[in-house]
Amino acid sequence: MGIPFSGQLINMCAALLLLIAFAMLSQRRILSLINLFALQGLILAFSTAVVAYTSNQHHLYTSAALTLLLKAMILPWILHRLIRKLDIKWDVETLFNIPTIMLVGLVLVVFAFNLAAPISQMAGTITKSTLGIAMASVLLSFLMMITRSKAVPQVVGFLAMENGLFFAATSATYGMPMVVELGIALDVLVGMFILGIFFFQIRVAFDSLDLHHMEKLKEN
Amino acid sequence: MEIFWVLCIPLFGGLMLAVFGMRRYAPELNSAMSFCTFAAAAALTARVISSGSFSAWDEQFFVDAFNVFLVSLTAFVGFTTSLFSRPYMRIEHDHGKLSANRLRLYYSMYQLFSFTMLLALLTNNMGILWVAMEAATLTTVLLVSLYRTPASIEAAWKYFILCGVGLAQALFGTILLYFAAEKILGAGGNALLWTHLNAVKTQLEPTVLSLSFVFLLVGYGTKVGLAPLHNWLPDAHAEGPTPVSAVLSGLLLNVALYAVVRSKVLVDGALGTHFAGNFMMGFGLFSVVMAAFFLSRQKDVKRMFAYSSIEHMGLMTFAFGMGGPVATFAGLLHMTVHSLTKSAIFFAVGHAAQKSGTQLMDGIRGLIKTNPTIGWGMALGTLAILGMPPFGVFTSEFMILTTAMHSYPWAMPFLLIALGVAFASIFGRMQLMVFGETGGQRLPHPPALIPVFVHLALVLLLGLYIPPYLAEWYRQATALIG
Numbered sequence: 001m002g003i004p005f006s007g008q009l010i011n012m013c014a015a016l017l018l019l020i021a022f023a024m025l026s027q028r029r030i031l032s033l034i035n036l037f038a039l040q041g042l043i044l045a046f047s048t049a050v051v052a053y054t055s056n057q058h059h060l061y062t063s064a065a066l067t068l069l070l071k072a073m074i075l076p077w078i079l080h081r082l083i084r085k086l087d088i089k090w091d092v093e094t095l096f097n098i099p100t101i102m103l104v105g106l107v108l109v110v111f112a113f114n115l116a117a118p119i120s121q122m123a124g125t126i127t128k129s130t131l132g133i134a135m136a137s138v139l140l141s142f143l144m145m146i147t148r149s150k151a152v153p154q155v156v157g158f159l160a161m162e163n164g165l166f167f168a169a170t171s172a173t174y175g176m177p178m179v180v181e182l183g184i185a186l187d188v189l190v191g192m193f194i195l196g197i198f199f200f201q202i203r204v205a206f207d208s209l210d211l212h213h214m215e216k217l218k219e220n
Numbered sequence: 221m222e223i224f225w226v227l228c229i230p231l232f233g234g235l236m237l238a239v240f241g242m243r244r245y246a247p248e249l250n251s252a253m254s255f256c257t258f259a260a261a262a263a264l265t266a267r268v269i270s271s272g273s274f275s276a277w278d279e280q281f282f283v284d285a286f287n288v289f290l291v292s293l294t295a296f297v298g299f300t301t302s303l304f305s306r307p308y309m310r311i312e313h314d315h316g317k318l319s320a321n322r323l324r325l326y327y328s329m330y331q332l333f334s335f336t337m338l339l340a341l342l343t344n345n346m347g348i349l350w351v352a353m354e355a356a357t358l359t360t361v362l363l364v365s366l367y368r369t370p371a372s373i374e375a376a377w378k379y380f381i382l383c384g385v386g387l388a389q390a391l392f393g394t395i396l397l398y399f400a401a402e403k404i405l406g407a408g409g410n411a412l413l414w415t416h417l418n419a420v421k422t423q424l425e426p427t428v429l430s431l432s433f434v435f436l437l438v439g440y441g442t443k444v445g446l447a448p449l450h451n452w453l454p455d456a457h458a459e460g461p462t463p464v465s466a467v468l469s470g471l472l473l474n475v476a477l478y479a480v481v482r483s484k485v486l487v488d489g490a491l492g493t494h495f496a497g498n499f500m501m502g503f504g505l506f507s508v509v510m511a512a513f514f515l516s517r518q519k520d521v522k523r524m525f526a527y528s529s530i531e532h533m534g535l536m537t538f539a540f541g542m543g544g545p546v547a548t549f550a551g552l553l554h555m556t557v558h559s560l561t562k563s564a565i566f567f568a569v570g571h572a573a574q575k576s577g578t579q580l581m582d583g584i585r586g587l588i589k590t591n592p593t594i595g596w597g598m599a600l601g602t603l604a605i606l607g608m609p610p611f612g613v614f615t616s617e618f619m620i621l622t623t624a625m626h627s628y629p630w631a632m633p634f635l636l637i638a639l640g641v642a643f644a645s646i647f648g649r650m651q652l653m654v655f656g657e658t659g660g661q662r663l664p665h666p667p668a669l670i671p672v673f674v675h676l677a678l679v680l681l682l683g684l685y686i687p688p689y690l691a692e693w694y695r696q697a698t699a700l701i702g
Contacts, residue, residue, distance in 0.1 A: 214377065
């Protein structure tokens with residue numbers, strides 16, 4: 001047993017996050033996508049709490065609580081309300097070439113681990129091995145945003161990317177300074193509200209939340 | 221104390237206009253708030269002139285030679301734009317394009333947007349800088365989609381997603397910066413304070429910092445509008461209301477470039493090489509060339525000037541990338557004169573488009589006959605932005621070009637061809653819009669064109685004579701940036 005129990009727990013959480021990132025990449029139903037996002041927030045909060053307990057970093061408890069509140073409860077709740085109001089709860093998106101997307105995702109994970117390797121060697125945290133996974137989930141969310149053509153999944157991808165960045169901050173440095181973390185949380189919350197308003201505007205203007213309709217502004 | 225007022229007035233103004241923004245006197249209230257912000261910024265500037273740079277609240281905020289002139293510039297252009305938007309938004313309201321509720325949103329967000337930019341400039345914390353930049357995106361997104369036309373919503377969505385993703389990269393860059401800083405400065409909030417980082421920059425881990433800079437440059441560079449990350453910029457400028465185009469071009473791009481340059485100082489210190497400069501030169505040069513060629517193909521007047529902003533931001537990035545006393549000085553001067561000139565042009569263009577009822581250049585004709593002030597404002601502004609002497613843009617472009625000729629002669633053909641193409645296409649179109657035959661009607665409210673001529677007079681002044689304290693700030697900032 002080379003790794004203590006808490007370390008194993010953190011690594012397991014990281015592995016789960018990576019799995020969820022892949023699941024989101026291939027999930028076609030909007031409702032399930034939001035549930036996956038909530039689950040991601042929950043695991044993130046749990047792993048942050050474990051890191052806080054093991055490393056005795058008390059400010060991380062606050063971050064964990066903030067994550068639980070914002071990313072596992074408030075944001076999913078807003079999203080649920082939105083899709084109910086927009087009446088797209090049971091929408092299924094047609095995604096082409098899921099196997100190809102998954103393969104591209106795998107390449108991204110390898111790339112992320114290579115990119116993270118030199119940094120995690122320098123890190124003094126107990127979570128340094130998870131930095132690669134954090135970067136991989138950022139890149140996978142990015143891939144998800146590119147492959148989706150509907151507004152809500154794109155936004156879920158955007159929020160998942162923020163989750164990945166938060167995980168990266170916890171892995172590399174035990175989180176950012178508190179004032180910065182609060183600022184980021186505020187930005188995310190305000191951003192979500194604005195996007196909520198935006199969905200309705202898009203719907204009124206285009207009669208649909210499919211972004212394929214938005215191709216007027218192009219250089220010709 | 222002055223810092224407190226500079227930040228509090230626009231924040232308070234935003235909250236107040238959220239309540240009173242639909243009243244008839246809202247435009248005046250908006251201008252009054254912006255004027256108070258400008259007065260506070262002037263007091264701050266006076267204090268810096270008399271007693272030099274200082275920091276406040278446990279060093280959370282600070283003013284030095286590099287940000288003081290940007291703060292006063294931001295407050296000044298914010299004030300003149302609010303004067304311009306007074307009749308402009310009334311006319312839009314009369315034309316039935318905007319309801320009273322939308323105007324409330326507009327005034328409130330206008331003030332909050334000023335707040336976020338001033339916060340980004342004044343904060344000492346690289347993390348808060350990121351938060352303020354993201355908040356600036358959020359406040360402007362609803363301004364870009366203010367008309368709720370399909371095109372404006374598409375532009376705002378593009379703006380939100382592209383800048384959001386871009387800023388996510390910048391956040392990762394900031395995390396890496398904190399990671400390197402924490403080893404030297406210890407954990408906690410102070411490890412991200414720029415002044416502290418600057419003091420220990422030679423000890424920061426070079427590999428981490430170079431990686432961090434790449435992310436910061438790509439992230440904030442998206443906001444600067446550097447090619448190939450510029451896609452949001454022409455759409456957001458063309459589809460939003462004109463006062464918003466003016467502050468986006470004149471102020472927000474500057475603030476984003478400010479963030480890039482602040483990061484560059486740290487990386488240069490840690491690496492001791494020209495790594496950051498090379499990256500910036502590459503992005504800058506590519507933006508200049510790309511923008512010049514796209515610019516020549518535009519039909520919409522605001523889109524054309526948006527591409528011109530990309531070109532000028534590219535030129536500044538290139539200048540900061542070259543580094544050295546002359547180029548950095550020129551970059552700082554160019555930031556100032558571009559901001560003044562471009563906002564003046566947008567003011568004139570806004571009224572011209574309102575008069576003609578279209579933003580398409582084919583529909584705007586003969587301004588000088590029906591409304592000489594708009595016509596002259598546009599003609600002089602265009603000449604200034606194209607770098608004609610004796611305007612200030614000529615001075616800064618001349619300094620950038622001579623340095624490039626001396627140190628990086630290979631860049632000269634690209635720069636000269638791009639500037640030539642830009643000159644030919646903008647000048648030709650300006651002539652048709654200003655002169656030529658016409659048939660437009662008068663505007664229901666008298667246009668506010670004093671800001672246009674005040675800005676152009678300042679640009680002219682900066683071309684002929686730079687006030688000694690301004691030159692001193694530029695020199696100090698140049699020494700800092702290197």
